[in-house]
Amino acid sequence: MGEKQNAIYYMASDSLQGAKTAPFLEKLVQKGIEVIYLIEPIDEVAIQNLQTYKEKKFVDISKEDLEFDDEDEVKERETKQEYILLCDWIKQQLGEQVAKVQVSKRLSSSPCVLVSGKFGWSANMERLMRAQTLGDTSSLEFMKGRRILEVNPDHPIIKDLNAACKIEPGSSEAKRAIELLYDTALISSGFTPDSPAELGGKIYEMMAMALGGRWGRSEEAETTEASEESATEVADVASTEDSQPEIIEASEVMPESDPWSE
DSSP states (O other): OOTTOOEEEEEEOSSHHHHHTOGGGHHHHHHTOOEEEEOSHHHHHHHHHHOEETTEEEEETTBSOOOOTTOOHHHHHHHHHHHHHHHHHHHHHHGGGOSEEEEOSSOSSSSEEEEEOTTSOOHHHHHHHHHHSTTOOHHHHHHSOOEEEEEOTTSHHHHHHHHHHHHOTTOHHHHHHHHHHHHHHHHHTTOOOSOHHHHHHHHHHHHHHHHTTTTOOHHHHHHHHHHHHHHHHHHHHHHHHHTOOOOOOGGGOOOSOOGGGO
16 A cells, blocks of 8 residues: 555455446546455454554545545536536436435546445445345335435536536436436446336337437338338239230131131
């Protein structure tokens, strides 16, 4: 750990791969800050009881109020002012699903992340406690911390939504995008969605909107083929009618010569 690092940062997850790919790490990795990965169930409980080591505090990077020493306060204040309307708009759309929406300091490539409150359970602890409740979720609902949605102001999706909230705040497409954004942040941040089937339906709906028949639809191809086959059948019937032989009555046939007349 570097000498200029004033805190010991840690990330609790169910696996090493899950910890390494968590969106909470993006800005810390960019700044070269070292992070401890806690992948055993007892690790997070033990480190919360330690609190400090050699006068350096342990900081959970998956919780709110993550601070860095080299922050540009002027730029940070300007960014918050620019996106304050978007944060309020997203909070209005999500309602009680999140405690608040704010601009993130920890993201560099992801559009958003869902962090836990300072005094609440992390996503990893919530997962462990959910496994211990044996179907009784009443204590889980009481003890789990509030969730805060942090958005990345440099991401194209957030910039598009910022424009949408100012130009067309009632757009149904923008509202669906916000719901899907929250659900994906829920999963990438380590939480469990309440209804995976509903999330799947939202993803399929957005995929259909994004594709928009770009490569043609099979129904259209089938309809075109059916119409072509129908036109071919009509043409065949017409040609068959035209090619029918002409029927001549026997009385109309006049022999060239009558051998019996001689």
